Amino acid sequence: MMWIHPGILAIIGAVLIPFVPFRILRKALFLSIPLIAFTILVLTSKGYFGELPITTWKLRFSDYELILGRIDSFSIVFAYVFAIIAICANIYSVHIKNDLEHVAAMIYFGSTICAVFAGDLLTLYIFWEMMAISAVFLIWFRGTKAARGAGFRYLIWHIISGSFLLSGIVVHVQRTGSTIFTNFMDLLSFSFEGIPYVLILLSFMINAAVVPLHSWLTDSYPEASITGVIYMNAFTTKTAVYTLARAFPGLEILAWLGAVMAVYGVIFAAIVNDGRRLLSYHIVSQVGYMVCGVGLGTQIAINGAIAHAFNNIIFKSLLFMGMGAVIESTGRSKFTELGGLYKYIPLVFYLYTVGALSIYGFPLFSGFVSKTMIVAASAELHLLVIYLLLKGATIGTLHTVGLKLPWSVWFSRNKPEDLTVKKVPKNMIVAMFLASFLCIFFGTYPGYKILYEILPYQVKFEPYEPSKIIVTVQLFIFATLAFLILRKGYKNVDAIVLDTDWPGRILGIKFIIFCETKLINFARYLKASFSSFAKNVKVLFTNPETTFKQSSESSDPGMGIGILIALLFMLIYLTYLIFI
Amino acid sequence: MKELKMTLVFGIIAIFAEVLVRSLVTYKVYFDWEKLPGFYALFGFVGYVILSKFSKFLGKLLMRSPDYYERRYKR
Secondary structure (H helix, E strand, C coil): CCCCCCCHHHHHHHHHHHHHCCCCHHHHHHHHHHHHHHHHHHHHCCCCCCCCCCCEEEEECCCEEEEEEEECCHHHHHHHHHEEEEEHHHHCCCCCCCCCHHHCCCCHHHHHHHHCCCCCCHHHHHHHHHHHHHHHHHHHCCCCCHHHHEEEEEEEEEEHHEEEEEEEHHHHHHHCCCCCCCCCCCCCCCCCHHHHHHHHHHHHHHHHHCCCCHHHHHHHHHHHCCCHHHHHHHHHHHHHHHHHHHHHCCCCHHHHHHHHHHHHHHHHHHCCCCCHHHHHHHHHHHHHHHHHHHHHHHHHHHHHHHHHHHHHHHHHHHHHHHHHHHHHHHHHEEEHHCCCHCCCCCCHHHHHHHHHHHCCHHHHHHHHHHHHHHHHHHCCCCCCCHHHHHHHHCCCHHHHHHHHHHHHCCCCCCCCCCCCCCCCHHHHHHHHHHHHHHHHCCCCCHHHHHHHHCCCCCCCCCCCCHHHHHHHHHHHHHHHHHHHHHHHCCCCCCCCCCCCCCCHHHHHHHHHHEEEEHHHHHHHHHHHHHHHHHHHHHHHHCCHHHHHCCCCCCHHHHHHHHHHHHHHHHHHHHHHHHHC | CCHHHHHHHHHHHHHHHHHHHHCCCHHHHHHHHHHCCCCCHHHHHHHHHHHHHHHHHHHHHEECCCCCHHHHHHH
16 A cells, blocks of 8 residues: 655645634644654554555656655654654644644644655755744744744754755765765765765754754744744754764764763753753753764664654653743743742643653653663763763753752742733643653653664663662762752843854844944945036036036936947947957 | 752662662673762762852853843944
8 A cells, every 4th residue: 555645744734724614623633633644654664554664755856756755764763753742742732823833833743754754865955944944933923023033043044054955965966876865974074075975964963953053943942932842842953863863873073072062051051041941952962962872873872862862852842841831821931030830830840840850861751761872872882081971961951951940930939929820721731741641651661662662773772770770860869969059059140141153143243233334334425426426427518618617507417428328338449449 | 958858868878779789789880980889979969069160150151131132233
């Protein structure tokens, strides 16, 4: 039986949403899109459409063949988790009245699935761009001025990423004649020959938010719409992890960059004042683990990276849902304006805590079974520095997501006087319950066995070893102890934190100011001098007598211009005669 | 103070648990210093202090007022 492409199906479904009559039917369609996609994926891995790997949905595009469906053990894991989180996120956002937001979200979902299943580079490029464009709308639907600016900056970064990808692809296809998206490790070299592959690598690195190319993420995600960010945190960076794992596994520099990212993210998360910005820095940190796993390149490391991407999507979405629920009910996201919410929305706190324990990697929660895999891979290769960076980042994760955020939002002080707490919509709570269930499910038996089962490599790895459990628990307890001791001196400051986008933004602002003042003044000066020149010429050619009298007596302007043009032609003709 | 004491008690239990487990089953270690019982307790505590102090220091360097970019533009 012919395979049905869940991504294309989602895009078609998304476009249909606004045309369906009755709100209830529109909602039903919206909710059913990822469910259908998930069902197709289950049927695919059960062998209903034939043994994996399957290559299908081939289209001709001028001289090239587009492969829309390449389903193998790599791509299907990502497709699975994208579908799962889209189910949760759709439940979370079903109360939104603006249908176009649903359309953007589902096109984003569909194009992500298509990008993951893309078997050739051109298809990948098409959906790579489609993801960026549909995601921008999820930012803009927030409707604030900050969101507008952040959306444009997001777009700029992703257009850069897309053009890097396209130029790399064009040269690669010209050189080899093949459009297949496969492992480029043999072709990648930091020389003239390797430029297209470096460009492709850079494009993937921008989308994976590899430091120092990460600023688009921490800039735009906190400004995105409350529900839109759930999709965004799941799709873009993890698709990039997938493409990195497919094209550049075992690239050493990625291991180092990944380990640096892991620590960089948590350090910045410790200073920021906005709840969702803190979580955005944690995307950088967590994707750091995955990029590091891809860079280590051993089978267990790649497995770990993919498993961590899988779990991370779920618990990071849960965390964003928790913070989103806080923003939904209070309208605020800054720590300096929040506090003491435990009395009002305790349930959100408990559900959030499930996500926080998962991201820390506490035993029985999903982060544990995947994070230990990457850390163990680095230890097995005896890469001491990377190992210590990854372990250290764990402490930072606990400090920020586990302690700082809940402390500032739910405890720390009494509720500020002017803060009104509305009820959190029920669907949001349901979605959070579902996500927390999944966090615990994939952290315990049989969930983690199922997860290990669908990973691309068959590697024996047991996370629940006494040493691993004890190490994690000891770290957890003693870091918390340090927090409790240092807590008194801890204060949030209402400020923004400069990041690697600082030079670019300052230059941009300087350029605009330059255009608005100096350039405009120069243009005015030019205009004035040119018009006075023209006036003089005009006067000269109309009535020579008046020129010297400086009178502005009007006369026929057409004639003057005519004479000027005639003179010009004569001059050109003369030059022609003399020189040629 | 109550939480602090509780956490300390849990911490001590965790270290004792490690000593106990080490004597009972084969304990997998990758690096030499992991043979020291309670190493990660120390690592967690010291790591946390370093991390929070360092981020505080970094915050002093990098923090700007919330309308930093807008103000730059208006000027």
